[in-house]
Amino acid sequence: MHTGLFQNASTTLADGFWRDLWLRSPSPTENGRETDSMFMFLWWFCVAWFVLLMALMVYWVIKYRRRPGTDAVQSPSHNTPLEVIWTVVPSLMLVYIFFRGFWGYIDKIVSPGDAVEMQVIGSKWSWDLRYPNGMQSPMTDKIGFNDIPVFYMPAKTNIRLKMQSSDVLHAFWVPDFRIKQDVVPNRYMTVWFNAEGPKDGDPGTKKHPSVVAGSEEAKKHPELLVLSGKPYTQHYVFCAEYCGQQHSEMAALIRVVSEDVYKDWLEKIGTPSDPIELGKRVFKTKCASCHTLDGSRSTGPSWLDMYGRTETLTDGTTVVVDDAYILESIFEPAKKIVKTYENGNMTSFRGLVSPDQVQGLIAFMKSISQHAPKTEVPAGGTPAEAPKTETPPTK
Amino acid sequence: MSAHTHATPHAHHGGSYLESKGSFWTNVIDWATTVDHKKIGVMYLFAILFMFFLGGVAALAVRLELLDPVRAVTDGAGKVMITGQLFGAADANSIASGNDTYNVLFTLHGAIMVFMVIVPSVPGSLGNFVLPLMLGAKDVAFPRVNLLSWYIYVVGSIFAVTSIILGGVDTGWTFYTPYSTTTALGEPKVVLMVLGAFILGFASILTGLNFIVTVHKLRAPGMGWFDMPLFVWGIYSSAIIQVLATPVIGITLLLLAFERFTRIGIFDPALGGDPVLFQHFFWFYSHPVVYVMILPGMAIISELIGVHSHKKIFGYRAVAFASLGIAGVSFIVWGHHMFTSMSEVASTIFSGLTFLVAIPTAVKVFNWIGTLYKGSISLNTPMLYALIFLFTFSIGGLTGLPLGTLSTDLHLHDTYFVVAHFHYVMMGGTIMAMIGGIHHWWPKMFGKMYNERWGMIGAIVVFIGFNVTFFTQFFMGTRGMPRRYASYVQEFQIWHQVSTIGSLILLVGFLIHLFVLVQSLLAGRKAPKNPWGGLTLEWLADSPPEEHNFAHEPIVQCGPYDYDTHVPHHWDPKDYQIPEENLRTTAAH
Structure with a gap:
């Protein structure tokens, strides 16, 4: 009916176009939708005030523009009831906004016991x-x-x-x-x-x-x-x-x-039994933001051909990238830094990777390095290729 | 004082303060050792404009990078492509170094604009120049301290610029720990930037102290507290905050430098410190300082609207007390920067307190718009900027509501919504007010009129550019774009592109203003004493004022905006001579 149509149109206007413009799409969580509704309330609240203020401003600037030879109309420079009203009314509105925001916040911050x-x-x-x-x-x-x-x-x-x-x-x-x-x-x-x-x-x-x-x-x-x-x-x-x-x-x-x-x-999703597969997985989830596999330099060195290489450190000494050095670098990255990586951006992964995962990472590095001892390359693996599915027995 | 009975205010003309003292080097030494508040104000103005230029270049670089950063785009067939190679071929290494450059640039922009531009902007330049004149004083209370504050400002800025030359700092202007106490250890640049901000704090404290004493002790005879122009009230309120809050940031930044040197844990949890403690210390200063930045802007607006409407400010006392009220409340709302890192109780309390700030701010806006009613409004560049301020600052203030509201802030905190909000307040507020103020007092400062038509065109271009740049950022924020991101997911590109186009329009607007002001200095028409028809004391002085401001100390018998009682019928504000019976000199007593 007519009212239905009208309601439809107004909901579309309030919750459709503007909500999508501001918030992309309705939140898939109930608390998120309360936040959306709070935000849209504030949006229309702000629009109302802003339009009121700007309309008065523009109208009065045009209406009371200076005309040479015409004096300003006398008007009071102070009006106590008006000033009290425009202080108290917004204050009350802000009290409402505060409480509604507080309730939405508590809902979002206090998790249910059964979570x-x-x-x-x-x-x-x-x-x-x-x-x-x-x-x-x-x-x-x-x-x-x-x-x-x-x-x-x-x-x-x-x-x-x-x-x-x-x-x-x-x-x-x-x-x-x-x-x-x-x-x-x-x-x-x-x-x-x-x-x-x-x-x-x-x-x-x-x-x-x-x-x-x-x-x-x-x-x-x-x-x-x-x-x-x-x-x-x-x-x-x-x-x-x-x-x-x-x-x-x-x-x-x-x-x-x-x-x-x-x-x-x-x-x-268990832990893969193949250490190379495990290492590759750890690499993708934890290490790929700073290290590459294609030889190009990123925040840290590329892992391609890194294992077994001899590197010069910041103090001029050299080190061979072996199991011990890799283990140490994962847990104490600032201890021995390779020249040209002085910024030492790496964070310590102590507590973030398990011993198995470190073994996996080392195995993965070996699998993509031509410097790695030949005997340790997985059977049938060509060094520069992605790890194979054939699992060497690790029991 | 000699016993003339009816000396006119211009009986004894000293030379203008801008008059050459002889050879080029004599003039350089004269300016470098001057204790004249007007010269110090002008030196502050140029130093600040130079830093504004540096900060602006960093901002433009940030916007240009965001036009098309390196990112992955999935095409229709589900294939991932790397795009955004505007500034050279992309590989993993270029992402790392590109991010580093971006992080340095946004830090630079923020640190310069906050510590070296907006905080000292209005008090240092217009405040120094205009405040003593408005009070009818010869100078500020401590002229040599005033010069010292300028030199401290320059030294602090040199520290900051040195850190830029050494490669720049990537901590963000907020120096949040533990990132700031662990990044680039062993290099001096972070400490240099921190010490720069520390040193700049002293310039701020000295200026504030000077203004407080000047307002208390050097008001012209007959000028009670409620006869002071509202500009003075605003500067006075912000001076109180400067003196009380700045020491806290000084101590905090020293502790940060101390932790970097000694590795003794204060803020870094790895050393036994508490990073949230740093946030409390930091915002205990940096929130009040937001009002150090905006109160002088509001102070200018009160002046512009009163003078160019040629009407008594509506609710003078409410505006004056609102300034003090804002200054007071500003000290108890710092926690609203930390809703996502504090306890629930603390967040709730700070949210409630934050809404308190909204009230005096809203009252001020109502009073300004109320002043327009039945005024006699001249629309020129300063007035246009006052209207632009009302537009942009209202948006800035209203968008503070969803940020002060807890449930919505959890979504909006640290997004582009916040970036847009504070640019509407800081740039749409303070910077717009300052440009308006510069045009308003330009004839007084340099004795030259500027080209009104081009001034207005510049204002309109700035207005359009500003809104295109920053209104888009509100949408970006609510739709999920975090701030301080060197790159983004593809759906945000169109918004970033619009914003960057806006920043280029803004640049054109600023260039127009630059040309207008340079043209005015070189070939501007000579300015009359009182081009706008102001009733405050600075319009009694010559344009530019003589070295000691007034030939005789003025006595005040008319309020700063008494247009209803103290101007003749059918008066012409242009080049209006304030009649002697309104403002007599001591000699007349």
Whole structure:
């Protein structure tokens, strides 16, 4: 009917065009939508005040422009009731805004007791997330030159992220969820969310590419089979607190999938038994922001042909890049710095990588270095190529 | 004083303060050793304009980089391409060094614009020049301290510029720990920049102290506190903050330098320190200093709107008390910069307190617009800038609301929304007011009129450029673009491109103003004493004023905006001679 039509039009105006212009799309979390609605309220509140003020200003500047020979009309330079009103009325409005903002904030900051807890560690310049079973996501995607981690999250589930930083300040921001929390070294900070996840007919919902069971790809990455053809929504994670050179590359992706898919996926992502495969995975999620595999220099040296090479250090002495030097460099990067990398940008990864993962990284470096002792090259492996699927026994 | 009974204000003409003292070097030495507040004001003005140029170049470099940074784009077929090779071929190494350059440039822009431009801008230049004149004084209370503050400003700026020459600092102007205490250790540049800011603090304290004493002790006979022009109220309020807050940043920056040298933990958690402590210290100064920056801008606007509307400011006392109120509240809201790093209780308290600042600020805007009502408004470059200020500053103030509101700030903190907000306040507020003020007092400072038509054209171009540059950034922020990013995901490129185009328009606007002012100095028409019809005391002095400002100490018998009672019918504000019965000299007593 008429009222319905009118309501439709006004909702479209209020929640459609302007909301999409300001906030891209509705937030997939309930608390995020309250923030959106608060923001849109403030937007119209500001528009109303601004238009009122500017209209008066422009109208009076035109109406009372100086006409030579005409004096200003006498008018009072002070009016107590008016001045009291325009002080008290905005104050009351601000009280309302404060309380509504406070409630929305409390909802966003206090997580429900039954939330699933996951650990997040921010370090220069990557996000690292550990699932409740201690596993890490092996998936990556690309921003710029860097691989960034992809975190799978179950839909319609309360998830609390317990976060810390291993070096400087970072901030965990998921723009779509409207949540942000600084990550401070030596402290636990938390955020929580409950995302709706994929929906039929939602333009934000995408589908994973199909992977055929038994194919080469499925053998290599069995977790892809679980995701094959399944819908997901994707949300950026950005670091919002300036943290140095690659601050703008410190990102991650959250993919929300249905709870079943998440459960299957979590079961499938074990630690690969092949150390080279494990090392490659660690490289992509933690090291790729500063090191390349193609020989080009980035923040740090490329890993291509690095293992076994003799390097000159800043103090003039030389060192062979061997297991011991790599282990030391991962835990105490500032101790022996190779010439021309004096800035020493690398952060210590003590506590961020397990002994297995360090072994994996070393194995991976060997596999892509022509200087590595021939006997240790995996059977059939050609040095400069990506690691092979044939797993040498490591038991 | 000699016992003339009816000496006119211009009975004994000294030479203009700009008059040449002889050979070139005599003049150089005269200016370098001057204690004349007018010359110091002019020297501040040129020093600040030079730093504004440096900071502006850094800003343009930042905007040009963001036009097309190196980033990955996924095309329709799902293929990832690397794009953004405007400034040379892209590889991983060029990303690393490109990011470094970008980080240095935005730090440079922020540090220069805050510490070397906006904080000293209005007090150092216009404040020094105009405030003693407005009070009917010969000079500030401590003229030699005033000169000292200028030299300290120059030395502090040299420290900062040296750190640029050594490769620049990449900490951001906020120097957040532990990044700032661990980056480029073993190199002196961070410490140089920090010491530069530390030294600049003393210039700020000395100027503030000087103004406070001047306002208390050197007002002309007959000028009570509520007979002072509102410009004086604004500068006085900001001087109080300068004196009280600046020592805190001094101590904080020294602690930071100390930690870098000794590796004793104060802020770095790896050494046992607390990084959030630094944020509290830093914002305990840097929030009040936001009002050191904006109050003088508001002070100028009160003056411009009153004088060019030729009408008594609406609610004079409310505006004066709002200045003091803002100065007071500014000390208890620092925590609103830290909603994402503090406890929930502290955040809540600071959010509530933050809304308090909105009230006096809103009252001021209402009063300014109320002044227009039934005025007699001359629309010229200074007045146009006052209107631009009302437009941009209102946006700046209103967009503070979603940032002070807790739930929305969790989304907007550290995004381009914040960048846009503070540019609307700092640039749309203080800088717009300052350009307006420069045009307003230009005839008084240099004795030359400027080209009004081109001044207005410049103002309009600046207005358009400013809004195109910064309004886009509000949308970027709410849509998910973090600040201080050397690169971005593809969907933000169109917004960045519009913003960069805006910054180029802004550049054109500033160049127009530069040409207008240079043309005025070289070939401007001689300025009358009182080109706008102002009733405050500086318009009683010659243009440019003689060395000791007034031939005789003026006595005040008319309020600063008493247009309703003290100007004749059918008067012409252009070149209006303030009648003697309004402003008599001591000789008349």
